[in-house]
Amino acid sequence: MERKEIVELVNREEESLKDIFKEIDENELYFSELVLNAFQKENVTEACFGTTTGYGYSDLGRDTLEKVYADIFHAEDAIVRNQFVSGSHALNVTLFALLRPNDLLLSISGLPYDTLHEVIGINDNPSSLKSWGIKYDQIELVDNDFDYDAIKEYLTNNKVKVIEIQRSKGYSTRDSISIDKVEKVCKLIKSIQPETIIMVDNCYCEFVERKNPIEAGADIFVGSLIKNLGGGIAPNGAYAVGRHDLIELVGERLTLPGEGREVGPTLGVNKELYQGLFLAPSVVASALKTAILTSKVLETLSFNVSPRYNDNRVDIVQNIIFNDEQKLIKYTQGIQTGSPVDSNALPIPWDMPGYKDQVIMAAGCFTQGSSIELSCDGPIRSPYIAYQQGAMTYSYGKLGLISALTRMLKDGE
Ligand SMILES: *Cc1c(COP(=O)(O)O)cnc(C)c1O
16 A cells, blocks of 8 residues: 555544543543643643752742642552652652562462563562562452452452552553443452552553542552653652651652651652643543554554554553554564654664563663653564554554555555
């Protein structure tokens, strides 16, 4: 297919998505109002964009931003820091903050995200939770839902300190987990062991469904600022939102016992963290529209996709199941070629640390590793699935899709 034909196809499919896009616009308005109300309630002023250095005592912008996050999610408290390197780091700090030797950590969404394997000790590391005598167990999902019977039996027979729920799918082939399912399982857990702490890995899910994990019954949730809530503007960082006593523990672990959240210089990032959060409802909406358009067009071209264009969405991730190594590679290269940064670089599969198979990654982003900007990656193994997410604006997302299709469908199609 020529580029001209592809553009016509994409425009035609886009026409059919008007009603779905309207729902996304309504959600964008809903989340924008939550954000705006929180900015006003906490009296965000120009002084909040100032900075601290050194210890970072009395950082008005930092402390106010944490109140804004807590308000938006109707939670008791929040910690939002550039001292968290990434979402993985925040998950690591949270787990170390909540667990003590001989405690038991249970994942009820199967194997956790790759970067947590060495944190937990699923893969050996001398600094893992396991090395501190913290035990770990997991219960697999069944048919893309929690195994409610197994969870009930497990909790009846074992005292569990922390339960981890990972909503987005990571590099697995399962579906991401809706907030309704999270709510149902939280009710079950609390009915058996009300003191068990429920921690949700909420990466990629923020501002997609209206209800958040705290409202669904979780105690704390964690996410990355180079994903949804950073709005593509935050240069790094992560957050945790939830119960006040748990957020305090996270602060004491991130810095040091006794200083906790009182310290942590913001080194000039405050304005970017506010602006990213302010734009996040719109950026997430753009990412969702791009994912839905991608899903619709690739389905029309006879590829398997997940989720489908009209499925209920839980996160911003779009899978395309290519069943063909070359198509995965060409599509991913086309996303890179269509990017604003490093568009002349051609990604090739490489041996990424921590992965068994080679991985190909397109990320022509302003911020290294940012996946709220249009990005696409996939392990080189059957059935050759692309994991695509992000787009700062819908127009750039659409142009990225056209670029990817043009490269993939160029020769021999
Ligand atoms: C991206 C992601 C993480 C880690 O976030 P980083 O900021 O990339 O470290 C953790 N869990 C899930 C489900 C993710 O998608």
